[in-house]
Amino acid sequence: MNIKHSKEDVLNKGMMLFRLNGYHNTGTNEILRETGISRGSFYNFFKDKDDFGVQVLDYYTMSTTNYINELLNKKGLNAKQRIVHLFEIFTESYTKVNYKWGCLLVGMTQELSGINELFTQATGRNFEELIKPLTICIQQGQEAGVINKGQKPRAMALSIWGSYNGALVLMKSGLHQEPLDAFLENLNKTLKV
Amino acid sequence: MNIKHSKEDVLNKGMMLFRLNGYHNTGTNEILRETGISRGSFYNFFKDKDDFGVQVLDYYTMSTTNYINELLNKKGLNAKQRIVHLFEIFTESYTKVNYKWGCLLVGMTQELSGINELFTQATGRNFEELIKPLTICIQQGQEAGVINKGQKPRAMALSIWGSYNGALVLMKSGLHQEPLDAFLENLNKTLKV
DNA sequence: TTGCATATAGATAGATCGGTCTAATTAATT
DNA sequence: AATTAATTAGACCGATCTATCTATATGCAA
Numbered sequence: 001m002n003i004k005h006s007k008e009d010v011l012n013k014g015m016m017l018f019r020l021n022g023y024h025n026t027g028t029n030e031i032l033r034e035t036g037i038s039r040g041s042f043y044n045f046f047k048d049k050d051d052f053g054v055q056v057l058d059y060y061t062m063s064t065t066n067y068i069n070e071l072l073n074k075k076g077l078n079a080k081q082r083i084v085h086l087f088e089i090f091t092e093s094y095t096k097v098n099y100k101w102g103c104l105l106v107g108m109t110q111e112l113s114g115i116n117e118l119f120t121q122a123t124g125r126n127f128e129e130l131i132k133p134l135t136i137c138i139q140q141g142q143e144a145g146v147i148n149k150g151q152k153p154r155a156m157a158l159s160i161w162g163s164y165n166g167a168l169v170l171m172k173s174g175l176h177q178e179p180l181d182a183f184l185e186n187l188n189k190t191l192k193v
Numbered sequence: 194m195n196i197k198h199s200k201e202d203v204l205n206k207g208m209m210l211f212r213l214n215g216y217h218n219t220g221t222n223e224i225l226r227e228t229g230i231s232r233g234s235f236y237n238f239f240k241d242k243d244d245f246g247v248q249v250l251d252y253y254t255m256s257t258t259n260y261i262n263e264l265l266n267k268k269g270l271n272a273k274q275r276i277v278h279l280f281e282i283f284t285e286s287y288t289k290v291n292y293k294w295g296c297l298l299v300g301m302t303q304e305l306s307g308i309n310e311l312f313t314q315a316t317g318r319n320f321e322e323l324i325k326p327l328t329i330c331i332q333q334g335q336e337a338g339v340i341n342k343g344q345k346p347r348a349m350a351l352s353i354w355g356s357y358n359g360a361l362v363l364m365k366s367g368l369h370q371e372p373l374d375a376f377l378e379n380l381n382k383t384l385k386v
Numbered sequence: 387t388t389g390c391a392t393a394t395a396g397a398t399a400g401a402t403c404g405g406t407c408t409a410a411t412t413a414a415t416t
Numbered sequence: 417a418a419t420t421a422a423t424t425a426g427a428c429c430g431a432t433c434t435a436t437c438t439a440t441a442t443g444c445a446a
Contacts, residue, residue: 002411002424022304024217028404038425039405045423049404100307109366110303111215114293124367150382151375158363158375159356166359170351173302173316182344182351186383189343195394195441221434231395232435238393242434393442403432412423 003036007045010035014056019101023053023111053108054122060104061126065133072137079141080191083134087164087187091180094168099175105130106165131161141191148193160190196229200238203228207249212294216246216304246301247315253297254319258326265330272334273384276327280357280380284373287361292368298323299358324354334384341386353383 013035017026028049032039046052071086094101105126112119135157141147151159163183170179206228210219221242225232239245264279287294298319305312328350334340344352356376363372 005424021308022217024215025304025308027402029402038423040407040424040426043405102303105366106362107303109362110295110300111218113365114368115214115218120368123365127363127366151378155375155378158360158372159379162359162363162372162376163352163356163379164359165362166355166357167351169299169302169358169362170320170355172306173298173320175307175313175317179351179355182348183355185344185348186352186356189383190379197393197442220432222432231393233394233396233437236435387446389444389446391442391444393440395438395440397437397439399434399436401433401435404430406429407427408425409427410423410425412421414419414421416417416419 005035005037005041008059010037010042010045011056011059014052015060015104018053018056019104019107022107050116050118053112054118057104057108057119057122057126061129065129068130068133072133078146079137079144080146083137083141083147083160083191084184084187087184090164091167091184094171094180095177099171099177102168102172103165106168131157134161146193147191156190160187163187163190198228198230198234201252203230203235203238204249204252207245208253208297211246211249212297212300215300243309243311246305247311250297250301250312250315250319254322258322261323261326265326271339272330272337273339276330276334276340276353276384277377277380280377283357284360284377287364287373288370292364292370295361295365296358299361324350327354339386340384349383353380356380356383 010031014026014031017031017034028039028042031037031052032042042052046055068086071089072082074082074085077085105123108119109123109127113123114120135153138147138156138160139153142149142153147156150156163186167179167183171177203224207219207224210224210227221232221235224230224245225235235245239248261279264282265275267275267278270278298316301312302316302320306316307313328346331340331349331353332346335342335346340349343349356379360372360376364370
């Protein structure tokens with residue numbers, strides 16, 4: 001009796017595994033075991049492990065971007081408040097798992113960008129996707145006068161997203177909350193008019 | 194005819210390899226080939242690969258901390274100027290290698306912290322070492338009135354070092370300069386009285 | 387010099403890696 | 417219903433992984 005698995009389920013599981021244990025540290029055997037899929041099916045869905053990795057990364061970025069857009073379009077808050085709210089929600093999600101996993105894009109960047117051509121392109125592309133909504137929201141906030149104009153939207157988005165990513169790394173390096181709080185504190189200062 | 198290698202040479206080479214290609218993506222064979230050391234010698238120096246990795250990380254932090262201290266004690270500049278100068282020098286070093294490598298502590302954190310007990314302790318410990326000089330310098334700057342007092346020294350150091358680490362990740366994800374410039378721009382704003 | 391600890395060399399081992407292959411099953415098409 | 421295409425299953429393969437093992441060479445102390 002054969003079992004049918006959706007490709008999305010496999011991508012989801014792979015995402016979780018890569019975020020928890022990293023790309024090189026996650027073998028295909030582990031992916032097969034965790035998803036219950038067979039080796040034949042895996043290589044029917046995906047050309048090879050790298051192809052799988054890139055698809056997982058694209059999938060991660062797509063879902064994350066959707067969620068970001070949702071939060072940054074919330075009614076009843078101004079642009080600045082929406083951004084602060086976004087990062088409060090995001091940092092909380094890491095608190096909830098005891099700081100044990102990180103941003104997949106950060107991890108894949110560290111492990112693969114600059115080494116593997118496919119992933120070098122993928123990390124660059126996904127990073128641009130991820131930062132787009134924030135850039136737009138900052139621009140709106142500056143036009144509305146609720147965010148300071150000390151940096152151009154793009155540069156400010158880079159600063160903030162960078163600070164956020166860095167906070168996640170520091171968090172993971174000591175498995176504690178402190179860097180996330182420092183980031184949120186600094187975020188308010190960065191945005192303040 | 195046997196050849197004698199210093200342990201420090203091997204640590205140095207390992208540091209370079211891990212920064213370039215990551216921990217799991219660097220095999221012992223590659224380490225042996227690059228250093229010219231034999232397998233027997235390697236396992237005479239180091240208990241196993243993990244032990245080697247931790248020693249490399251400790252070595253990296255020690256040399257980096259020494260360099261930070263040197264830059265943060267430079268005569269003729271005030272605390273704020275010394276911090277800005279430090280990060281200008283540091284970011285430049287990545288520009289020079291075409292954004293192809295990252296901070297070893299960031300990489301090891303992503304790959305190993307939270308997974309491997311030995312490395313979890315090591316990343317936490319090394320991160321604390323690395324941030325210490327910056328914290329002290331910020332405190333001096335605040336007391337001297339050249340750095341704003343909006344955040345406590347420790348929190349500001351976390352914000353800044355986090356932003357710096359995040360900028361390195363964004364840099365590597367797209368292999369470009371932009372996030373480094375955005376970070377330096379933002380750094381000035383963070384410090385300004 | 388003798389004796390002993392340490393360092394080097396490299397063959398070898400067992401486990402695991404990513405990936406292929408054939409056969410069986412299921413789905414789609416005519 | 418018959419035929420073809422797509423999917424699933426899992427045995428299997430060569431390559432590579434980390435680590436050990438034995439033998440040889442070297443440094444040092446008595």
